[in-house]
Amino acid sequence: MTNVLRILPLGGLGEIGKNMTVIEYGDDILIVDAGVMFPENDMLGVDLIIPDYHYLMEGDRRSRVRAILITHGHEDHIGALPHLVDDIRAPIYGTPLTLGLIENKLRESKNLHEVDLVSFRAGEVIEIGPFTIEPFHVAHSIPDCVGFGITTPAGLIVHTGDYKFDHTPIDSWPPDFAKLAEFSQRGVLALLADSTNADRPGWTGSEMELLGGFEEVFRNASGRIIVATFASLISRVQIAAVAALKFNRKIAIAGRSMRDAVKIARKLGYLDLPDDLIVDLGQAVKMPPSQVVIMVTGSQGEPSAVLGRLARGRHNQLSIERGDTVVFSAHPIPGNEELIYRTINQLYRRGATVLYDRIARVHVSGHASREEMKLMINLVRPLFLIPVHGELRHLELHAAMGKELGIPEERIAVVENGTPIELTPYSMTVRDRLPGGYVFVDGAGVGDIGWAEVRDRDRLAQAGYFFAVAHTNGRGDLIGRPRLTTRGFVNEKEAEELLKGAEEVIAHAVREAYNAGREITDGQIESALNKYLYDETRKRPVIEAIIL
């Protein structure tokens, strides 16, 4: 095991190596990022998903974690920290903005006292145990974003984090090409690179191009402009602000999470919003429509976010009016399309004009497209390529691209979360995938429910339930009528007849068992009801019978 560098991507069902990566050499462990995933549509009732880091809880590993390095302040990179810091006490390293957002998060979860936050700036060099860590600046959709060069005894690895090669980001801080070239000069053992847009040809648009798109929207809109985006998409708030300034509009921010993020970014100097550009929502709704921009949360169609409430007429301060222009400045995350389009339709129904990325230049991705991914590979020229950040299909496309660029197939590792990769200065070995994977957060419980409970919920979601409680006298007769109750199965009118039939089925089963000299069981009643209800309705509710 000595001399071997172990890299272990952790995370959810979809993206690989996105939410957390473990880097281990000898006695020392680094963690890169600790984010959450959002559940897919069929993970019923699940609130969040966090990486399953039980690998770190085995043996004495938790005491060997030297640092938690954070690339940037988006939820899918920091959202699991409140859970992680309960288990692992290691200092958290991040840039000032990233740490500002983390501080806010840990204060809310009441974990702030448990952790040490250590600030760094891109370009600094941090020594931790046997590791020399060089954060380098990258462009993404939040400011102060880094990737990491990590020199280990096995060699130098480069972890890009989320990035794009934006030459004209809105904060005028382009990615650090020179540092990447310098790494390349020194010789890079392995590149862990963002694969998110591996199915997107060309080069991702610059944030500055987007400013042009926003200006066009502002030029054409005569009424209010409502811009929906992610709460933490600070760069987008900056673009809206620049456009607002130019077109003499004031900005209001609606939605607590976005207000928090903006406040932190402004305080730390990452967001250039003059005080007199900002108004509060109460003021904004009283101003002439042509003088207002309102930034809101809810760009993924979330019904409880500000835009979702506006779409249904359920916001207490603000309502959509004819003449409003609503801008979706975000791309649908797969699985959210239906809710987003429904929200757009509802907004139209209330008289708004709605602009979204298919019909207006109001969003650019924060991730590198194929040509940028090629540039990254050729800038860094790693011995080994480890595509990360993306679903398996993206990683495979990234791997194929690496091959096209001349990296031999055996030097590219496409793995799934939980699969350790071992590196020496001249070899890479993919180990067997570890058991486990991800953990559901459900209500107050973390890891308390799993797929078994989700499958039960799915069955209930398909056809509801049917409960029966019956009393027998032990001589084949029912005492009184059975108590029957059902929900999500049939409507009440239909239920009435069904319930009558079900009473007979129960009475019959009880009588039959008695005549056969058997004792009637809950299970027998359940089978009889199952058959009857399926014959009548072609549906299979969850059935529970209790015979007293």
Next chain:
Amino acid sequence: MTNVLRILPLGGLGEIGKNMTVIEYGDDILIVDAGVMFPENDMLGVDLIIPDYHYLMEGDRRSRVRAILITHGHEDHIGALPHLVDDIRAPIYGTPLTLGLIENKLRESKNLHEVDLVSFRAGEVIEIGPFTIEPFHVAHSIPDCVGFGITTPAGLIVHTGDYKFDHTPIDSWPPDFAKLAEFSQRGVLALLADSTNADRPGWTGSEMELLGGFEEVFRNASGRIIVATFASLISRVQIAAVAALKFNRKIAIAGRSMRDAVKIARKLGYLDLPDDLIVDLGQAVKMPPSQVVIMVTGSQGEPSAVLGRLARGRHNQLSIERGDTVVFSAHPIPGNEELIYRTINQLYRRGATVLYDRIARVHVSGHASREEMKLMINLVRPLFLIPVHGELRHLELHAAMGKELGIPEERIAVVENGTPIELTPYSMTVRDRLPGGYVFVDGAGVGDIGWAEVRDRDRLAQAGYFFAVAHTNGRGDLIGRPRLTTRGFVNEKEAEELLKGAEEVIAHAVREAYNAGREITDGQIESALNKYLYDETRKRPVIEAIIL
């Protein structure tokens, strides 16, 4: 009411005027199309959605329906016929291929004896009551597709059906531009036109371009090629066949619905598949991989379709092998993205290379894009424009386009399903929307469940249920222990402790009620449990308590 032509679009929650349109003049009624919608992700447990046509069931209207005119044989235009023909006995008019597919469908639903099927060909003239109907050929993704010119006493209306202006369709039968121009010459009162791609700039790709894309796939694939598409996308089967012939591969068809559709299309001469090009699946799996193409269902990620089963290794004849190339020749229907991408990842995991529309030219839409929609408007030059086929957002974009082309705003009607539009030779009036909307098909029931039941299912899906049955002696004590049962709420280990606590909560509530001289009710136990369970878990299962 006399002299007034009434147009009533019916259908589901999403697309408008897609699945069914009622056209009524005086005593005579025509129905155009009778399709189904598929439920959205939050319509839990619902199998299908059909238009709510109770308007036709009121008064003597059902006896006044003279004909059901069908534009083409896709499910969203014919799928509701098995339900509709139970209620309305009018002849069904369609082109030969469309009727072939309808016949198959009604035979399966055992309704075939109830109906008269009347065949026509594009270009014919059909007189029905006061209506003169002129079906005209359009290009779409299934052959033998028409729109309708319908001359009524109020004027000529043109209903495009689903269309695109494909100059080089794979069946070499371009749309009938001349007929549209002729309508225009005669003067068109109203145009009902497909809005599906109103957010897509430019011109939709031709099926013939797609052939180029397919040939590239066939040229590069060394192993088997598996093409997934809609069962009824006959044109796509033709393209695969042309490519297969060129590259010396045989075709097998997997999936009953696709086999049926292909069989009908071949029998009627709409699909040019030489007998020796086709092999059955059993043969195909034994042939050298480079000589085989397999067409499969499941392009929307449906777990039970052939591709879904292949992705999970659950098909009894076929399994994915390293070297297979899987082609998704379909665009994700909004709401299906997550399932589709999951299927793609699963296929990669089994060693396949997967091509889909973002990374290969393997799909073109069957619907007109913005420039084609403009051409349609300018070819037909209607007095009134009624955008249909699309969600509200598409209709609004289509309407804005009509305005750009010079149609005054007051001559454009964007309405939702269930909203009657009344036309005279020189006026258009939008009436109030009728109550109702769409009907859920759930198991054997049609319209038996509604949103109330779906909401119950949603609650069950969020946190499952908790069920308690307790026996009291009427003096504040429980007889024996309460029977508690729960599902989809917490896992069993956690449940054990919770259940113990719940027993105490019940006993306490019973005792307290007795001491206060009240009779304990089911509702009181339920509230006590609700509070206890929420405090413990932050979840709200459906709770039912029965006190005996």
